């Protein structure tokens with residue numbers, strides 16, 4: 001049932017190029033959903049955990065390509081923002097399981113005042129029955145507790161939604177190249193195993209990124225915490241100097257997410273800051289980026305061109321693999337981390 005892989009998580013990481021392709025086939029369904037939308041002036045994403053990180057990418061996309069003001073709220077905090085809901089707001093709930101209690105509670109509240117759209121992986125789940133509109137991700141069942149393939153499919157669904165709403169065919173065309181980029185990270189697995197062995201005994205890690213790479217940094221840190229029990233802190237790279245830089249020294253590796261593009265040079269200067277404090281830097285970026293290579297101690301690189309805007313999908317793959325292999329090196333079962341359930345059904 002694990003298809004020859006040691007754990008479900010590893011199998012699910014490897015399934016990602018295929019499930020992304022399956023999700024891409026949903027574009028015409030998404031166009032139908034968009035055709036039913038009323039007019040709205042604001043978007044509000046609501047989600048927990050990994051689905052919250054997918055929502056953060058959604059915010060930057062909606063604001064960059066559609067100019068629609070977009071908020072992202074944690075489901076458990078949504079209650080406190082109810083006052084700003086109105087009929088001009090589209091509330092988008094992202095939930096893999098469709099059963100997360102906090103998200104279902106938020107959906108109930110949102111349904112009273114606004115139009116709701118749920119992006120869900122599990123067919124027929126509660127969220128799909130209660131939301132006004134539904135988009136299905138086509139990740140297939142996810143058994144590992146840590147969300148991997150469902151995250152990348154959520155991202156693909158959000159990109160397609162924005163593409164359908166804006167008529168941006170270029171984005172849609174570029175999305176088709178994403179599965180091949182993801183395969184590159186999977187082909188680099190041996191190199192990632194070496195990096196995992198090198199850093200497995202760290203007690204703290206920082207993950208930094210800007211713009212479209214900020215949610216990737218948060219997601220990398222969450223994966224690390226969940227399945228390796230190492231403290232991983234995800235931070236907007238530009239925020240480091242507003243406090244947490246005090247924690248950086250030669251015992252704290254820093255993983256920097258640095259795709260080529262607008263944020264590149266600024267994140268590089270953050271790399272210099274952490275290196276000046278003794279930190280070892282692991283970078284995720286382009287294999288052609290000679291400056292990044294010379295500035296970092298280890299690099300998990302991608303060949304070929306993918307835009308900064310689309311980089312969140314392939315760039316999360318090496319981070320998933322790094323946490324997976326650190327978990328295995330530390331003798332942990334990544335499929336069943338302690339104290340965590342696949343679906344959180346209590347508020």
Ligand code: F6R
Pocket residue numbers: 048049050051052094095096097098099100103145146147148222226342343344
């Ligand atoms: C992280 C993880 C959790 C879930 C969160 C939301 O790997 O699995 O953080 O993302 O519990 O779950 P859903 O998406 O089912 O609402």
